Amino acid sequence: MNDYPIRVGSMLFTMVDPEKGHEVEYNRWYERDHFYAGCMIGPQLFAGKRWVATKELKDLRFPKGDTVVASPVEKGSYLAIYWVLEGGHAEHFKWASDQVVWLYSNDRGFPKRHHAHTVLLEQPSSHYRDEDPVPIELALDHPYKGLAVVTVDPAEGVSDEQLKAHLAETALPALMNGSGVASMASWHYQPSESGDTANAPMDLGMPPGPTDRNVQLFFLDQEPTAVWDRFHAYADALAESGMGTVTFAAPFLPTIVGTDTYTDQLW
Numbered sequence: 001m002n003d004y005p006i007r008v009g010s011m012l013f014t015m016v017d018p019e020k021g022h023e024v025e026y027n028r029w030y031e032r033d034h035f036y037a038g039c040m041i042g043p044q045l046f047a048g049k050r051w052v053a054t055k056e057l058k059d060l061r062f063p064k065g066d067t068v069v070a071s072p073v074e075k076g077s078y079l080a081i082y083w084v085l086e087g088g089h090a091e092h093f094k095w096a097s098d099q100v101v102w103l104y105s106n107d108r109g110f111p112k113r114h115h116a117h118t119v120l121l122e123q124p125s126s127h128y129r130d131e132d133p134v135p136i137e138l139a140l141d142h143p144y145k146g147l148a149v150v151t152v153d154p155a156e157g158v159s160d161e162q163l164k165a166h167l168a169e170t171a172l173p174a175l176m177n178g179s180g181v182a183s184m185a186s187w188h189y190q191p192s193e194s195g196d197t198a199n200a201p202m203d204l205g206m207p208p209g210p211t212d213r214n215v216q217l218f219f220l221d222q223e224p225t226a227v228w229d230r231f232h233a234y235a236d237a238l239a240e241s242g243m244g245t246v247t248f249a250a251p252f253l254p255t256i257v258g259t260d261t262y263t264d265q266l267w
Contacts, residue, residue, distance in 0.1 A: 002135040006046065009086030011187055012039065012096075013215070014118040015069070015076035015205070022112040023263040027078075029110045031257065035080065037103060042095045044088025049140040051079040051147050051252035054265040060228055061250045062235070068209050069117045069151060069248040075205075076116030077266045079149070079252055081217070083140060089122065115205035121187035121215055127168060128183045129176040136185045139219050144182070144254065146220035148231055151248040153213050158243055160212045166243045167214075175234045180222030187215045213247070224251030 018026030031050065040048055053061075058074040067073045084092050103109055126136045134142045154163040164186075175181060189208040209215075220227060228251060235246035255262065 002137055004137075006137055007086040008047075008083040008124055008137050008185075010084045010089040010120060010122045010190070011124070012045075012082040012084070012118075013079070013121055013187075014081075015079045015116040016118070017075060017077050017114050017116060017266075018110075019112040019114070020267060023266060024260050026110055026113055027255075027260055027263050030078070030080070031255070033108060034103070034110070037108065038100055039080075039082050039096070042092050042099065044085045044092040045082055046085055047137070047140040048080060048082040050255040050257075051081070052255050052262045052266075053077055053079070053250060053252050054262055055267055056265070057224060057251045057253065060224070061248075062232070063247070067248045068153075068213070069149070069206060070250070071116075071206055073248070073250075075114075076250075078255075079147075081140065083137065089120075093120070115203060117206045118204040119208045120190040122190050123188045125164070125186045126184060127172045127176070127186070129179070129181060133183055134219075136183060139183060139185065139217075142219070144219045145180075145222055146224040146227075146254070147252040148181075148216075148218040148220060148224060148227075149248070149250045149252065150216040150218065150231065150234075150246055151209070151213055152216060152238065152244045153210075153247050154244050155242055160214075163214070163244050166241060171234060171238055171241070171243075174237060175230055176218075179230055180220055180227045181218050181230065182221050183219045185217045185219075187217075189213060189215070214244075223253070 039045055061073045064073055070076045188211050231249050238244045
């Protein structure tokens with residue numbers, strides 16, 4: 001769907017909670033300093049966006065209890081995602097690993113926060129509802145009304161190729177056609193031994209999962225509550241097919257940049 005040379009190649013996914021009582025302070029630090037100084041000004045990174053899960057939305061996450069992304073499932077109120085240019089991964093994350101150490105050494109960190117899941121992902125693929133869609137490269141700049149993060153693990157004996165074929169031919173059309181779910185970008189974890197996050201000056205939460213796990217980002221034309229029943233049906237249908245299991249599903253709203261909207265609705 002994208003015939004232009006600007007193509008996303010890898011992603012930083014960082015899901016974090018501020019400590020209670022520090023919500024506004026955290027939101028302003030991240031939005032007004034760290035979003036730029038820790039990511040956007042770095043080489044080869046060309047788009048970023050922040051999302052938030054209120055308590056109402058966190059209550060919709062499934063399955064309940066501890067999950068492969070958040071432990072417990074309601075951990076992680078804020079999510080930031082960033083696109084790195086295809087072929088630019090090594091250059092950007094060499095810069096980023098040095099930059100985050102420099103920022104913390106110069107009192108530009110924020111210790112009153114806890115990571116739920118901060119990981120690097122690669123090998124993107126996409127699926128669209130419309131014939132002429134917003135390409136994934138523009139998804140972080142398009143005014144979507146929500147985001148759904150879903151992880152799908154292949155069933156035992158099912159290859160990644162078999163699972164992706166089932167998703168593309170059956171499961172994703174059933175979820176997306178005629179709905180408020182506009183597009184989907186699917187990713188695989190970068191192997192944890194790559195070392196790109198080894199110098200992080202904080203605990204990054206749940207570690208990367210297996211490389212055959214599909215981490216799916218669904219971009220929504222409607223608010224998540226309007227389409228969440230579809231994601232339950234998606235999970236049920238995948239389980240019934242014997243092809244895979246939804247191991248985490250979580251809805252988010254876009255933050256309203258320059259404001260503290262939602263900081264009083266996290267818990």
